[in-house]
Amino acid sequence: MRYLFGPVPSRRLGYSLGVDIIPHKVCTLDCVYCQLGPTTLKTIERRAYVEPGPVLAELDEILAQKLQIDCITFSGSGEPTLNTCLGDILAGIQSRCSLPVTVLTNGTLLHMPEVRAGLLQADIVCPSFDAATLQAFTMINRPHPGVSLDLMIAGLKKFRQEFSGKIYLEVMLARRINDSPQELEAFAKVLPEFGADRIQINTVIRPAAADGVWASSPATLELARTLFGPNAEIIGGFVKERSFHEQENIGDRIVQLVGRHPSTAEDVCAALGLNADLAHEFLNQLLSQGRIFKTMHGGSTFYKA
Numbered sequence: 301m302r303y304l305f306g307p308v309p310s311r312r313l314g315y316s317l318g319v320d321i322i323p324h325k326v327c328t329l330d331c332v333y334c335q336l337g338p339t340t341l342k343t344i345e346r347r348a349y350v351e352p353g354p355v356l357a358e359l360d361e362i363l364a365q366k367l368q369i370d371c372i373t374f375s376g377s378g379e380p381t382l383n384t385c386l387g388d389i390l391a392g393i394q395s396r397c398s399l400p401v402t403v404l405t406n407g408t409l410l411h412m413p414e415v416r417a418g419l420l421q422a423d424i425v426c427p428s429f430d431a432a433t434l435q436a437f438t439m440i441n442r443p444h445p446g447v448s449l450d451l452m453i454a455g456l457k458k459f460r461q462e463f464s465g466k467i468y469l470e471v472m473l474a475r476r477i478n479d480s481p482q483e484l485e486a487f488a489k490v491l492p493e494f495g496a497d498r499i500q501i502n503t504v505i506r507p508a509a510a511d512g513v514w515a516s517s518p519a520t521l522e523l524a525r526t527l528f529g530p531n532a533e534i535i536g537g538f539v540k541e542r543s544f545h546e547q548e549n550i551g552d553r554i555v556q557l558v559g560r561h562p563s564t565a566e567d568v569c570a571a572l573g574l575n576a577d578l579a580h581e582f583l584n585q586l587l588s589q590g591r592i593f594k595t596m597h598g599g600s601t602f603y604k605a
């Protein structure tokens with residue numbers, strides 16, 4: 301599979317079949333917390349990076365396998381709204397299955413009518429909003445010079461007026477970058493204007509693109525939850541039982557998984573339905589082959605490709 305991956309357990313969305321329609325790592329931002337590493341092409345130019353045909357052919361193949369899938373999620377190697385075919389791909393998916401389709405986006409291009417029009421075909425859109433002040437925006441998101449915080453805010457408001465599906469807005473907090481009391485107050489002023497169905501407060505639990513980026517304290521997250529209003533929630537780790545599916549090419553699937561999401565051994569077990577012994581056997585084999593490597597973050601061991 302080139303454009304689809306998983307299904308993988310998502311902390312927000314359940315068992316999610318991933319759709320990746322952007323080359324690694326093309327994005328309008330270069331967030332310090334990005335788990336995919338530094339942005340290699342920071343751009344605001346939209347292009348047909350992947351046409352609908354090859355993506356939908358892979359979807360047909362996956363659906364025929366009848367795996368446990370709770371939803372389809374556009375995420376992966378970069379910012380999906382940079383692909384001009386996003387709307388057509390969404391339409392193709394909706395015509396093939398009734399699974400809810402979610403798009404994770406950094407929200408920077410929502411001021412463009414054509415981006416909003418494409419996204420109208422999703423069921424859930426999860427935009428990020430990591431800073432309410434220019435200083436914090438610059439520090440945490442390291443945007444392309446053509447990205448404007450004011451335009452982003454205007455785009456989020458406009459999208460809410462046009463989109464009848466669910467909007468789950470994610471706020472990623474990082475210690476001493478965007479989580480001071482002043483920054484949280486600034487968030488609290490603007491967040492109600494977005495009309496999000498949920499405000500999901502996240503923090504840095506996986507290895508980040510930049511050094512020195514750490515999780516906000518539980519007390520800070522709790523303060524944010526209080527300030528951000530009744531729709532705000534702190535996202536916890538996602539664990540879900542699933543039945544064991546006979547997997548072919550388990551090693552390849554592990555490399556694919558940890559290449560997209562740095563994962564602990566427990567994440568690998570949950571994503572691929574493996575018991576701990578088998579997962580460790582494969583992980584050790586891949587380590588010795590040099591196909592993956594280990595890194596420590598927040599006291600946990602993560603595997604990356």
Ligand code: SF4
Nearest residue numbers: 327329330331334406
């Ligand atoms: S976290 Fe998302 S928006 Fe930020 S650089 Fe990574 S891919 Fe882009």
